[in-house]
Amino acid sequence: MQKYLVRIKYKGSAYSGYQRQQNAHTVGEEVFRCLKSVFGEVDSLSGCSRTDKGVHALDYAVSFNSERVLPEASVVRAMNANFPGDISAFYCAYVPESFHARYDVISKEYVYKIYNGGTPDPFWKDFSFFYPSALDLGKMNQAAAHLLGTHDFTSFMAAGSKVTDCVRTIYSACFDRDGEVVTFRISGNGFLYKMVRLIVGTLLYVSEGKILPEEIPSILESRVQTNGFAAPPQGLYLNGVTYERE
């Protein structure tokens, strides 16, 4: 029996997220189908994260067991021969039997892309949130700085989630502009349901003057699950997960 770690990227537009579920087209289902073609049978398949419907991944990790031992480069090649065009594998490694793609994650990074041009760009449509008004990146970064460190993030968890331990640590959170594309980069030890999109939505309200940067601490302290504005999924990318052994 060999345990594998495989890293993939996917364009999430056509999928109901990663997590396999009845009556929905998911990335996890495509991964499972692909692994069955390559390995015959696999078990203990796990993905590093649930991602929401329409969210992308630039670096997503899956782990699984197989009786077959294939060279790492062959696994990547064979998986790409079996994946649809919106998913691809780019890395494979043998890992110890105890490894688990989800439970062993020590940090995650997300990016959120805003297309901030004056007119919509067809090439960015599926890959960003089109927001044509001026953005005050200074104020947004001032507000984002209040998220750094360890906090209870209940206020940035979408209504409906049943998670009870909402304490997470954020290592970095910052906006940057490259021409018309504004990228928000956030890393932490874990994220709650829709947390990144709710954070981006709130920081857009900061840019619009609806919320002051210095109000972020009191929003955190209120600890009420929110029905607030979550920035839309097509701008969000899981940008990588880190494991201790790497």
Add this chain to the structure above:
Amino acid sequence: MQKYLVRIKYKGSAYSGYQRQQNAHTVGEEVFRCLKSVFGEVDSLSGCSRTDKGVHALDYAVSFNSERVLPEASVVRAMNANFPGDISAFYCAYVPESFHARYDVISKEYVYKIYNGGTPDPFWKDFSFFYPSALDLGKMNQAAAHLLGTHDFTSFMAAGSKVTDCVRTIYSACFDRDGEVVTFRISGNGFLYKMVRLIVGTLLYVSEGKILPEEIPSILESRVQTNGFAAPPQGLYLNGVTYERE
């Protein structure tokens, strides 16, 4: 009566090119439909270029006449409110009645994008040609240099075209790499049917050693329409047209 020049960009994946035609979904048809919504009636609608099925445009010009005189910025806004997500307008100007988006073009630039990573990238799939083997950009650029200047380009015109004057002038033709993306940029006073894609296909053969760079002049001199390898359409973008009055 006011003559307008409007610049648009479009993702060509879902279209049978620009040129309006029976029983095909074309960019030109969407432009006509959009202009009818914004202006009521328009006439003398012309596009700067035929583009092939699946080819994109980063800067495509159309001209048309209307009885209605709308401010330039309103035209852009109104067109974007009526365009599907894969087409957008970004510029509008009043032009003299004699202006013609197609006949007045003095030069065109195309770019061709090759995704030259080791594994396919879902985010580049619709926007590039996936070519995982090593590319010899030095040899390709040596070969491309033989295309510069005024030549009869019959040898780089796809079989089926009935154009008889095949003399064109190429101003620049060069490959450049940015990470895994290799971009070919070519400008000239005009291009024949599938000419850019046939040139890219030939230059890939040069990289592969099937053709020597110094064979390009004799290929040009042969003046035989080709059934050779045309690089696929999803890598090609019309990147701009120039008019004398600008």
